[in-house]
Amino acid sequence: MYCQWQEEKTMVRKGDGQLKQTPLTEKHRALGARMVDYAGFEMPVQYAGVLEETKTVRTKVGIFDLTHMGEFELTGPGALSTVNYVTTNDASVLKVGEIQYTCLTKEDGGIIDDILVYRTADGFWLVVNAANAAKDYAWIEKHLQPETELKDLSDELTLIAVQGPKSAPLVEEILGISVADLKGYTFTEVTYEGEKVLLSRTGYTGEDGFELYFANTLAEKLWDECLQKGEKYGVAPIGLGARDSLRLEARMPLYGNDIGEEISPLEAGLSRFVKLDKESFIGKEFLQKQKEEGVQRRLVAFVMVDKGIPRQGYPLLNLEGEEIGAVTSGTHSPTLDYPIGMGYVDVAYAKAETEIQVQIRKKLAKAKIIKGRFLA
Amino acid sequence: MSEQLRFTKEHEWILVKGDVVRIGISDYAQSELGDIVFVDLPDVGDHVEEGEGFAALESVKAVSDVYSPVGGEITAINEELEDSPELVNESPMDRGWIVEIKVDGVVQVDDLMNKEEYEAFLKEV
Numbered sequence: 001m002y003c004q005w006q007e008e009k010t011m012v013r014k015g016d017g018q019l020k021q022t023p024l025t026e027k028h029r030a031l032g033a034r035m036v037d038y039a040g041f042e043m044p045v046q047y048a049g050v051l052e053e054t055k056t057v058r059t060k061v062g063i064f065d066l067t068h069m070g071e072f073e074l075t076g077p078g079a080l081s082t083v084n085y086v087t088t089n090d091a092s093v094l095k096v097g098e099i100q101y102t103c104l105t106k107e108d109g110g111i112i113d114d115i116l117v118y119r120t121a122d123g124f125w126l127v128v129n130a131a132n133a134a135k136d137y138a139w140i141e142k143h144l145q146p147e148t149e150l151k152d153l154s155d156e157l158t159l160i161a162v163q164g165p166k167s168a169p170l171v172e173e174i175l176g177i178s179v180a181d182l183k184g185y186t187f188t189e190v191t192y193e194g195e196k197v198l199l200s201r202t203g204y205t206g207e208d209g210f211e212l213y214f215a216n217t218l219a220e221k222l223w224d225e226c227l228q229k230g231e232k233y234g235v236a237p238i239g240l241g242a243r244d245s246l247r248l249e250a251r252m253p254l255y256g257n258d259i260g261e262e263i264s265p266l267e268a269g270l271s272r273f274v275k276l277d278k279e280s281f282i283g284k285e286f287l288q289k290q291k292e293e294g295v296q297r298r299l300v301a302f303v304m305v306d307k308g309i310p311r312q313g314y315p316l317l318n319l320e321g322e323e324i325g326a327v328t329s330g331t332h333s334p335t336l337d338y339p340i341g342m343g344y345v346d347v348a349y350a351k352a353e354t355e356i357q358v359q360i361r362k363k364l365a366k367a368k369i370i371k372g373r374f375l376a
Numbered sequence: 377m378s379e380q381l382r383f384t385k386e387h388e389w390i391l392v393k394g395d396v397v398r399i400g401i402s403d404y405a406q407s408e409l410g411d412i413v414f415v416d417l418p419d420v421g422d423h424v425e426e427g428e429g430f431a432a433l434e435s436v437k438a439v440s441d442v443y444s445p446v447g448g449e450i451t452a453i454n455e456e457l458e459d460s461p462e463l464v465n466e467s468p469m470d471r472g473w474i475v476e477i478k479v480d481g482v483v484q485v486d487d488l489m490n491k492e493e494y495e496a497f498l499k500e501v
Contacts, residue, residue, distance in 0.1 A: 050436040051411045241410070241437050309414055309434045331436055332413040339414075361416070361432060 022067035023158050023219035031237055038240055039130035041068040046239040053242035054249075054334035057205055061164035062238035063226045070133030070154040071213065072140065075123035078148035083117060083124050086143050086282060088265055090275040094119035099185045099200060102273050104136060105283035109264035109290060112139055114255055116202065118187060125153075125198075129255045143282065158219040162226060163209030163246075166233035171210050173229050174222070175199065179210070193218060204243065206250025206375060248329050248340065251301050251373045257312055258299060258328040258342055266290050267344070268299045297325060298350040301342050301374065306365035310341035310358045317357040317364065324349050327358060333374060340374050341367070382488035384445050385497065389469065392483050397446055400473040401433070401464065404498055410435045412464045415457040418475065422450045431474050433464060442474060445488060452476040 019042040028035060033044035044065065047053065056062045074082055083091040089102035098119050104112040113132040118125035128136045133154060141150055162171055168179050175190050175197065182188055187200035195215055203209035214222065227235060244254065253259045259268045266274065266287060276288050304310065310330030318324050330341035341358070349356055352371035357364045380392040387405035391398040406412070416432040424430045429441035430450070453475050457463060464472040489497055 046410060049411050051413075054436075245436055307414075308416065309439065311439055332434060334413075334436055 020068075022065055023216045024065045024067065024223055027220065027223055028065065028237070033237070033239060036240070039068055041130060043068055044237070044239040046241045047237050050239075050241040050245060051334045053236060053238045054245050056234065056236045057164045057207055057238055057242065057246055058335050059165065060234035060236075061162060061166035061170055061230055062236055062242070063223070063230070064161040064163065064238050064243060065223070066159040066161050066211070067157070067219075068130035069159050070128040070130060070136065070152070071157050071159075072126045072128065072137060073120075073123065073151045073153055074126065074140075074148060075151075076148045078145035079123035082140070082143065082145040082148045082150075083126075084278060084281060085145060086140055087115070087117065088270075088274040088281065088283065088287070089117070090278045091117050091119070091124065092278070096121050097186050097188060099187060099202060100273075101185075103259075103265045103270060104139060105265065105281075105287070106261065107283055107286065109266075109283045109286040110261040111255070111259045111263055111265060111268070112136060112261060114253065114259060114270075118198075118200065131256060156216060157213050158216050158222075159211060159213050160219075160222060160226065161203055161205075161209060161211045163203045163205045163238075164207050166230075166235075167207070167209045170226065170230045170233055170235065171199070171212075174225050193221065197222075204250075204252060205246040206252070206373070207246075242334075245331050245334055248331055248342070249333050249335055249374050251342070253299065253342070254329060263299075263344075264290060264295070267295045267297055295347060297344045298347050299328070299342060300345055300350050300369050301340070302356065302367045302369050303374070304339045304341075304358070304365060304367050305355070306367075308358065308360040308363065308365040309339040310343070310360065310367065315359040316343050316345055316367075317359060318349060319355060319357065321357070321364070324356065336374060345369075380485060381491060382445075382485045383491070383494035383497075384443070384488055386443055388442060388445065390445055390485075390488065391473075392485055395479050395483060396451065396476055397448075397479060397483060398473050398476045399442070399444065401442065401468055402494070403468050404501075406465045406468040406472070409433060409438065409440055409465075412461045415461045415464065415474070417453045417455075417457065418450050420450050420453055424448065424450065424477065434461075444477060446477060446479045446483060448477040448479040450475050451478045 028044040033047045036045045087102040089100050100117050103114050113136050116127040182201050184201050190197050198213040200211045202211050310327045314327040316325040325345035327343040333340045354369045358367050382390050387402045414434040418430045424444045426447040430444050431442040433440045
């Protein structure tokens, strides 16, 4: 038996001092989590199991330690022009307290990272993928506009996500506030134990949910309180395994799987986050040209018609058996109880309802492109 | 006829009954894989070579090949796994068996581990 789970291959062993830990690492161990190396951090991949954890987030509420994510702060008079120069979306439309999804792109349109931009009173916060944090920081630093200060807050901050239909009452109870007026993709600052907590209504699960950024010193207390006060809602800790199936069910791309430096936001179906009418930004000329000429391949979502589970790297073929692309993410959806996938195909096959084939080991299995989300 | 239970370093178990072996995966293996959601079984009558992957176990996130420590013909598959793949998790050594193979020639188990040796092996993993 050979397991192809990349993260399993680098399973954390006791005494390995190389990996970064979060302020919650001991909590995860005590909860019986299986720990893995993820982007250089020792992180929980699962507690009770991916199926059960996915269900908890869809029906109740789950909490995630996402401290591995990176947070940068941009301040000074040049902060806005810096953000707008390195990202594809238009940050000038953001009011204080608003958040936008955007991409950092290279001159050739390739995606360096997909990130969230928070408009704060003093400037901007950028929340970046852990595996890309060092690369992103260097890129932004290189392209800083005059009178801009860039600061890496990642080591000072803990990030806990609270996700699921019961996330609102749980967050309200812990922080002693009402979230009724906190819309999706907005944030506010609250005080907890005399310290600042940045609370945003964001997530990566397709459910209502929140992300809480705060000083590391609060981490254990807040985590424990989430578990204690959430007990009546059926709260459970959720690992990176369920995080991956939740985001895929919600048809959200994962950097390193579905997007990367060889892929443009237009190919990835992210054109609504690319504002070609704003002032100059890195990659604008390429993306303008690509938009005019049309993309050659597109990221699509598909469900299986025949049996089998699509996995990253499996070839995609047309019904005549010619290769037309490859799978970038695939799993057996725990919520839907059938296999789902995403991948790139030649644009000629990107329309909804098109039948394609996935090569699963030695067999060819039929699949069908879908429109919109996997979940109803 | 006596039965012999043996284990491979890849965490399959084989139960030898004369020239037929039944193959599954160990409790350790199922716990490492997590929730099994699909088992891709071979067909009865297929011939497998020693060391060849003959079935695939799919968990939510990963796919794992099951290798045969013997060469021979598939004489039975556990059809229950088609609708209940979770049997591999719940009962890996019994109801979660995967296939039976009629071995080409004589069954050689000398290279494989018995239960005690496998348990000692797991401590080093």
